[in-house]
Amino acid sequence: MIRNPVIHIVDDDEGVRDSLTFLLESAGHEVVAFASPLEALQAKDGPACVITDVRMPEMNGLELVEQLRSKDPGLCIIVITGHADIAMAVEAMKKGAMDFLEKPFDDTALLRAVDQALSVKTDGSPAADPEAARRVASLSMRERQVLEGLMNGQSNKEIARDYDLSPRTVEIYRAKVMAKMSAETYADLIRMGLKAGVSPV
CATH class of the missing domain: 1.10.10.10 (Winged helix-like DNA-binding domain superfamily/Winged helix DNA-binding domain)
Known part of the structure; x- marks a missing residue:
């Protein structure tokens, strides 16, 4: 049996983790959710895609992108952000995130971003369009x-x-x-x- 690609969600907001997990699992994806970036970095099994918030305690999403990239240069990363964090999200894309979505985002937009991330082999640059x-x-x-x-x-x-x-x-x-x-x-x-x-x- 072929396993579906695993998606890691990293967000300190339990409500966001639960809603994203439900949405992605409903679309047929395997999901593992983490309450902090440090937990995500300690995960033994590497994900095919990571969805991370920008503002979190201990480590922000930009720092997480850098550390994930150092472990797996080809990893697909999607950043979710509030309006005030767009500059940081842009910086995250420069450092290797594949896409970013501004909250509140449409479910369809998130699923489309994940599907694109999983279908494109990335070299650390934003996906070409x-x-x-x-x-x-x-x-x-x-x-x-x-x-x-x-x-x-x-x-x-x-x-x-x-x-x-x-x-x-x-x-x-x-x-x-x-x-x-x-x-x-x-x-x-x-x-x-x-x-x-x-x-x-």
Whole structure:
């Protein structure tokens, strides 16, 4: 009998662990949940995919990504994050996480991210997305600059100062970027930019 790939969930919130476990097991996945990153790192059997929160006691999700990567460079890691933690989630993707999802996320989005993670052999870079790359290619030079600024965590005012524009003009460009990228949220935009190969400084 062939075992299904094992997914590890790492979150200090018991409610989140329980709901994710139920969702993934309902979709046919084998799941092991951990209340802390240290517990996850001590697990004897290596997972095929790890889903981790960002903010946890003892060790944050970014540090966990680094340690998991050092143990298994090809491991698929998905980060779940609150809005205030998006900058950290982006940093986690730069360090090897494959994807991140902003809370509250749709069940379908999580299952899709897991399926993609399990089907793609990763080298430590965010999973490539040809459609996202096509959308980035459709941006004008100024729109691309605004996208890169947003991916660097800059505010509209900071981007405006860098390119000698008014904040209002940056808002207009930002709206155009969101529309061209078909991004519903800031997190969507950042995720697609990373998967399209845009490399913020």
